[in-house]
Amino acid sequence: xxxxxxxxVTSWSAGPGQxxxxxxxxxxxxxxxxxxxxxVPDEWGGPYQSGLWTAVATVVDPYRRLANxxxxxxxxxxxxxxxxxxxxxxxxDRYPPNPTAWAVLTTLGAPAQRWCGTxxxxxxEIDHGVTLSLTADQLGMIAxxxxxxxxxxx
Numbered sequence: 001x002x003x004x005x006x007x008x009v010t011s012w013s014a015g016p017g018q019x020x021x022x023x024x025x026x027x028x029x030x031x032x033x034x035x036x037x038x039x040v041p042d043e044w045g046g047p048y049q050s051g052l053w054t055a056v057a058t059v060v061d062p063y064r065r066l067a068n069x070x071x072x073x074x075x076x077x078x079x080x081x082x083x084x085x086x087x088x089x090x091x092x093d094r095y096p097p098n099p100t101a102w103a104v105l106t107t108l109g110a111p112a113q114r115w116c117g118t119x120x121x122x123x124x125e126i127d128h129g130v131t132l133s134l135t136a137d138q139l140g141m142i143a144x145x146x147x148x149x150x151x152x153x154x
Contacts, residue, residue, distance in 0.1 A: 025118050104142065104145040108145055
């Protein structure tokens with residue numbers, strides 16, 4: 001798995017078999033990551049991208065590795081820690097508030113909600129449940145939403 005700063009991410013692509021996704025950290029950073037996107041049959045015979053989902057769950061919830069999905073515009077999905085707002089408030093050292101993610105995800109079509117911890121944004125899920133890398137257009141939407149979120153109030 002590769003972690004790099006977000007700059008110039010729209011001109012960067014994942015290598016063969018890799019899936020590009022981004023992270024929104026509680027301190028406002030936007031990082032790009034890649035993970036193995038190979039799909040193998042799960043216990044029901046459907047494709048499962050073990051490398052991708054392990055990488056996402058590990059960064060979104062390093063303590064329990066539990067993540068939920070939230071639909072976004074342009075086919076994207078946010079992967080967020082599976083913990084209630086009340087529970088996250090009691091363990092703020094583990095799941096700190098993520099105001100940048102609140103603003104970015106709302107701009108990208110998520111319900112208005114207070115998100116906590118690191119949030120991952122993944123690309124479109126195609127037939128049979130395989131998730132693709134974020135596209136240049138999707139990356140641009142994320143970057144624009146983040147710029148808006150970090151812009152000082154007037």
